[in-house]
Amino acid sequence: MHGALMAEEMAQQPDVIANLVERRDEISERVDRVLPPDIAGIVLVARGSSDHAAIYGRYVLQMAARRIVALEAPSLHTLYGVRSRCDGFLAIAVSQSGRTPEIGTVLQRLQQGGARTMAVTNDAASPLGEAADEVVELRAGIENAVPATKTFTAQLAALALIAEAVGDVPWQPNAWSSVPKLMQGVLDDPAPARAAGDVLQEAHGLITVGRGFMFSVALEAALKLKETSHLLAEGYSSADLRHGPVAVIERAFPVLAFTVSGRAAADMVDLVEWLRARRGAYVITIGEGDVDVPIPAGAPEPLAPLVASVRAQQIAREAALRRDLDPDFPEGLTKVTPTT
Amino acid sequence: MHGALMAEEMAQQPDVIANLVERRDEISERVDRVLPPDIAGIVLVARGSSDHAAIYGRYVLQMAARRIVALEAPSLHTLYGVRSRCDGFLAIAVSQSGRTPEIGTVLQRLQQGGARTMAVTNDAASPLGEAADEVVELRAGIENAVPATKTFTAQLAALALIAEAVGDVPWQPNAWSSVPKLMQGVLDDPAPARAAGDVLQEAHGLITVGRGFMFSVALEAALKLKETSHLLAEGYSSADLRHGPVAVIERAFPVLAFTVSGRAAADMVDLVEWLRARRGAYVITIGEGDVDVPIPAGAPEPLAPLVASVRAQQIAREAALRRDLDPDFPEGLTKVTPTT
Numbered sequence: 001m002h003g004a005l006m007a008e009e010m011a012q013q014p015d016v017i018a019n020l021v022e023r024r025d026e027i028s029e030r031v032d033r034v035l036p037p038d039i040a041g042i043v044l045v046a047r048g049s050s051d052h053a054a055i056y057g058r059y060v061l062q063m064a065a066r067r068i069v070a071l072e073a074p075s076l077h078t079l080y081g082v083r084s085r086c087d088g089f090l091a092i093a094v095s096q097s098g099r100t101p102e103i104g105t106v107l108q109r110l111q112q113g114g115a116r117t118m119a120v121t122n123d124a125a126s127p128l129g130e131a132a133d134e135v136v137e138l139r140a141g142i143e144n145a146v147p148a149t150k151t152f153t154a155q156l157a158a159l160a161l162i163a164e165a166v167g168d169v170p171w172q173p174n175a176w177s178s179v180p181k182l183m184q185g186v187l188d189d190p191a192p193a194r195a196a197g198d199v200l201q202e203a204h205g206l207i208t209v210g211r212g213f214m215f216s217v218a219l220e221a222a223l224k225l226k227e228t229s230h231l232l233a234e235g236y237s238s239a240d241l242r243h244g245p246v247a248v249i250e251r252a253f254p255v256l257a258f259t260v261s262g263r264a265a266a267d268m269v270d271l272v273e274w275l276r277a278r279r280g281a282y283v284i285t286i287g288e289g290d291v292d293v294p295i296p297a298g299a300p301e302p303l304a305p306l307v308a309s310v311r312a313q314q315i316a317r318e319a320a321l322r323r324d325l326d327p328d329f330p331e332g333l334t335k336v337t338p339t340t
Numbered sequence: 341m342h343g344a345l346m347a348e349e350m351a352q353q354p355d356v357i358a359n360l361v362e363r364r365d366e367i368s369e370r371v372d373r374v375l376p377p378d379i380a381g382i383v384l385v386a387r388g389s390s391d392h393a394a395i396y397g398r399y400v401l402q403m404a405a406r407r408i409v410a411l412e413a414p415s416l417h418t419l420y421g422v423r424s425r426c427d428g429f430l431a432i433a434v435s436q437s438g439r440t441p442e443i444g445t446v447l448q449r450l451q452q453g454g455a456r457t458m459a460v461t462n463d464a465a466s467p468l469g470e471a472a473d474e475v476v477e478l479r480a481g482i483e484n485a486v487p488a489t490k491t492f493t494a495q496l497a498a499l500a501l502i503a504e505a506v507g508d509v510p511w512q513p514n515a516w517s518s519v520p521k522l523m524q525g526v527l528d529d530p531a532p533a534r535a536a537g538d539v540l541q542e543a544h545g546l547i548t549v550g551r552g553f554m555f556s557v558a559l560e561a562a563l564k565l566k567e568t569s570h571l572l573a574e575g576y577s578s579a580d581l582r583h584g585p586v587a588v589i590e591r592a593f594p595v596l597a598f599t600v601s602g603r604a605a606a607d608m609v610d611l612v613e614w615l616r617a618r619r620g621a622y623v624i625t626i627g628e629g630d631v632d633v634p635i636p637a638g639a640p641e642p643l644a645p646l647v648a649s650v651r652a653q654q655i656a657r658e659a660a661l662r663r664d665l666d667p668d669f670p671e672g673l674t675k676v677t678p679t680t
Contacts, residue, residue: 040380040381040428041380041381041408041410043408043410047579047580047583048580048583048584049583049584051580051583058413059413059416059420062413062416062422062424063416063420063422066422066423066424066425067424067425067426068381068383068410068412068424068426068429069410070381070383070408070409070410070411071410071411072408073398073399073402073555074579075551075552075555075577075579075604076399076402076403079551079552079603079604079607080399080403080510080552080603082402082403082406083406084402084406084407084408085406085407086407086408088380089408102579147584170420204544204545204572205544205545205572207572211415211419212415212419212420215413215415223584223585226584226585226587226588227584227585227587228587230587230588230590231588232544232545232547232572232574232588234572234574237415239387239414239415239442239679240387240388240391242677242679243387243388243389243391243677243679244388244389244487244563244566244567244670244673244677245563245566245567246672246673247566247567247568247570247670247671247672247673248566248570248571248572250570263419263420264415264419267419278672279672330584330587331587332586332587332618332619333584333586333587337582337583337584339579339582339583
């Protein structure tokens with residue numbers, strides 16, 4: 001059956017996240033061992049879905065470390081051989097397989113420049129895992145569907161747990177206990193995602209939008225829709241969308257808007273109203289409360305992306321099925337992308 | 341006439357760049373005054389087109405400073421009030437008008453955290469210019485068309501000149517002398533851009549792609565096409581495109597590929613061949629040598645984005661005219677975007 005693997009792996013997410021949270025002490029010890037004593041900054045290295053997890057990681061890590069967090073451009077190292085001094089930096093590489101050559105190369109270059117290094121990966125025995133000073137293994141289990149689902153949410157959780165070990169974070173430790181249940185709530189209620197998938201059946205393209213913590217989910221939703229449904233979907237923060245790209249939104253143009261509660265909510269509500277009233281957009285809202293595709297309320301804003309990501313995966317999978325495509329095996333894609 | 345303002349401002353670019361290069365000593369003195377003695381890193385702050393210039397700036401500045409260069413997420417400051425310690429960092433804000441409130445807010449927060457600050461803007465008397473320790477004024481003149489053209493290339497040049505003052509760069513100082521002439525060569529030869537515009541007349545969407553230094557131009561080309569032609573255009577690095585998004589490229593799907601010479605060339609040539617042979621994409625190549633839309637050869641790879649950007653502007657303007665739109669005033673957009 002088309003999409004069976006993706007559905008199976010999506011269904012494992014509450015357990016994968018619960019298991020990671022149970023390993024909080026182990027993760028904290030690994031962070032303690034690798035964290036530079038007077039940390040100058042943090043630099044993240046990733047591509048694809050993992051890069052979207054890194055964008056989330058940037059928020060939680062900058063809040064916790066109270067230091068600048070950078071996302072490294074791999075080609076600076078792999079094409080141009082830049083040598084950067086990065087004493088006092090913690091470099092964190094995020095890679096599902098640990099086998100994308102360029103990610104390993106960049107982490108090693110940063111290590112040579114003086115950074116302490118950590119890998120967040122599903123496979124501690126991978127070249128990336130072997131190269132890093134410390135590894136946070138996701139233990140999400142083998143992922144057979146090409147679109148990353150459980151490894152993506154596991155990466156978000158791992159980065160949030162790393163942030164907890166780095167410093168103060170804007171959520172209570174016990175907030176985690178509800179997260180697997182909220183994710184399960186989404187899995188048990190697929191009807192709203194199906195309705196959204198129906199809307200996208202005939203679409204030529206769409207824009208996804210979120211802000212703050214939810215920006216990473218908007219990016220990941222767009223990537224999942226591209227991979228599974230071959231829909232040109234571009235993810236934006238609400239602020240960047242206003243800086244020009246909004247010009248493409250004409251009457252009935254579909255927009256997926258992540259309008260979760262919290263500090264980013266007001267800006268998102270404003271944007272959605274404006275897109276509907278002034279541009280005639282077909283906005284599908286995803287969030288807590290009175291929206292088109294609800295997610296169960298209860299997660300603090302910084303952890304809500306874990307729950308919203310499951311909704312995004314569901315919508316992408318449903319849209320692919322409506323478009324008569326197999327979301328498990330998008331044509332021309334492979335699980336490990338050998339970019340250098 | 342539709343597009344007259346944009347054409348007029350595009351035509352000013354060779355002079356704007358030549359004037360900036362003539363101010364090299366002034367820019368160098370400003371950098372000397374603001375550069376922290378033992379620099380820990382650099383952080384860039386921008387939105388929209390200016391953010392694409394900042395992505396270019398990240399490459400040239402990281403090469404010159406041999407330190408990590410970050411692009412700051414504004415919402416960390418404006419929504420979440422993060423307090424980051426950034427002693428030893430140079431923070432550079434890039435903003436055409438200097439009047440986008442969030443950019444000024446973020447620069448001030450970084451200043452409060454210990455960073456030295458610099459603004460790259462068209463208006464030193466703007467709130468952003470007033471707030472920064474030093475200003476590199478672009479002096480591009482008033483820009484009346486909504487899509488940024490001359491301010492964008494002026495931002496690229498300013499960031500490259502700042503990089504020269506920061507440290508060793510991978511081009512010779514006299515390489516600049518040819519850049520205005522190469523830009524003029526593009527302006528004097530609009531026919532290839534018109535042909536590309538014809539191809540995009542009926543398109544539903546497209547992907548733009550570049551790598552390394554040229555990644556910023558791919559992003560800017562996509563934004564210009566969205567603003568002027570209401571085409572859903574998404575910009576990618578060739579590496580990121582392979583990580584999933586390539587799934588949207590089906591038979592005859594248009595791709596604008598920036599295949600300039602240099603270290604990024606081999607990867608781009610591989611990608612273009614693969615897109616044509618395996619996906620049946622309609623690839624329009626832009627670069628030096630045997631391509632669909634040529635740019636005159638002669639700029640070193642790190643400065644070629646200035647020349648390629650003019651081609652991208654031309655294509656966006658021509659596509660808009662073919663689509664019966666006025667590229668000067670995209671509906672619903674304003675020159676200063678008041679995001680907070």
